[in-house]
Amino acid sequence: MRMVMTGNYASAYGAKASRAEVIAAYPITPQTSIVEKLADFVSSGEMNAKYIPVESEHSAMAACIAAETAGARTYTATSSHGLTLMHEVLMWASAARLPIVMTNVSRAMAPPWSVWVDHMDSVAQRDTGWMQFFCESNQEVLDTIIMAYKVCESRGVMLPAMIIEDAFILSHTSEPVDVPDQEIVDSFLPPYNPELKIEPGKAMGFGSLVRPDQYMEFRYKAMQAMRDAHDRFLRVEKEFKQVFGREYGGLLDTYRCDDAEVVLVAAGSTAATAKDVVDAMREKGQPVGLARLRAFRPFPHEEFRALASKVSGMGVLDRSYTFGAAGAFYTEIKASVYSCQKRPVMKNYIAGLGGRDITPKILEKIFEDIQLTAKRGGGDEVEWVDVAGLPRRWR
């Protein structure tokens, strides 16, 4: 059924369509309308789930961990300070190999307080062992939740996933969204039925102490699982397309990159704007393209290497910053393409922190700057975009 809804409602409908059985969540701006909608679904009986109104995000994730270990499909949603409060238990969830699916409405970290979009919260969880999917539309949010459950719960994966919505730009902006029929979702996503679960009468330990001669094998298996999740995701998306008629371009969604000379890499809603900018510049004869980083984990290593060997310049836009280094997307992409025979000139753009607009004009200037840098050679700089007091004018 086609409806007009916000990204947050798309998340709630995604969890409902996926038949989450236990929801444990704590409110935070701008995630609140997800948990409110789910509370409505559960209260009205439209959704057959247990809703635990926990007293913190740490408890939300800890409760999901326990429920998932007992064999229930779980869902939660959070943002910024809630996500970072969860940090300890995020690591727990992935190391316990629990396919929990969560929406993070990506928002800046305080201080100073800001409720607006940036990716610092999500990027700071890079090493927790969660898959991370950045979305550019509300439809993609809903669809990725359904796909994520299928990927996460597959036997060779058994890892959790974070679906990332840009604060307000997706979370509170309405778009037409197709809510798929329940029977079709049911045929695509079977009930969660893990091999092992904690149940009365079976004296097993979940998370017992191990010795140094046992620990690394657990981590090695999780590493393999995350690696295998890459292909698994591509297969699930293919299947999703057959059933629902929609797809989003795999882990690295390339737009007009085939004959591009320079490309920009961006994640989330900025990528949607950048695609328009690419169209406008193409009309003026500029061979530019946009590569949308859809999955930060599993990292689309091979995709980047293939792209890198085709272009002369690659800009990377990070909506977060790793102090003492550069943008996290940038450093990872650079490392990934380092050993390519032919690799482009690269440059990092830090933009849009704390909800600052990344306008089409700014994106166009970034593309021009990549072109110039590619021509000039060199690059490998980190430039902060649209910051008061810096010499370059972006607006």
Added chain:
Amino acid sequence: MTKTTIPEEEFTYPGSTGCPGCGANLVMRYLLKGLGDRTVLSIPACCWAVMPGYWPSNCLKVPILYTAFEATGAGISGLRAAYDAKGVKDVTVVGFAGDGGTVDIGLQALSGAAERQTDAIYVMYDNEAYMNTGIQRSGATPWGAWTTTTPGGATKNYKHEPKKDIMAIMQAHGIPYAATVSVAHPEDFVKKAQKAKSLKGLRFIHALSPCPPGWRMSPQLTVEVARLAVDTHLFPLYEIDDGRLRITRKGKGTPVKEYLKIQGRFSHLDESQVDSIQKTVDERWAKLLKRESEGA
């Protein structure tokens, strides 16, 4: 043949890695005798996270979900929700945590679980310090005790603050059942565990859990020190059932110094300090008797 006064069936295998004379071993043993084999445990970081043994061993005949230190209240909430969602019947969900994991870092999650009336039993085994990390003070360490973070020294920096009253905190949540238990009184212990099992909502059990290395005493004194705690009225045995308080063992009223003097952690206390502890114990005991007579 003599008949035992508590269930004969054991739910613990040999092989716990606890110290000799560990009171927490006995707490688990009597608890499971009361609750039986349809129990699912959620255990945070604490001595009991280590005592079941290295993976894949488990010295208990029931399953264990290990959780983060502060997460017991959330763990039991998640387990209960999953069993309810899945229609799993006949399961007793139990949080089993130390005093630090309960009165300090885990208090928020426990309070949340109690307020949400989570259908589970929460057991705090109270060895009155962070023992797993090597005897640091907790909010449950009693006044005057030595620990490695209240080490005395020239400034006589022993624990300056009284023990947090977790039973009062839990009662203030309006939970259906709260009880204190002792490893020196297994019949009373098992009966309370069985009663807790028969009820719904969040039930709380506070077990005093002597710890020979932490309390600086010989391992064979575990049961004796637990008995003295009850007899001196320092750790009275009572239950609060649906708001009604009932003392289940009156104790002999032995002077507290008998309890204190067999533990190295109190060996620095002078006579006047012992007297002041006695005074506090007497006052609290009188209050408890009054509450019992008033039915609250």
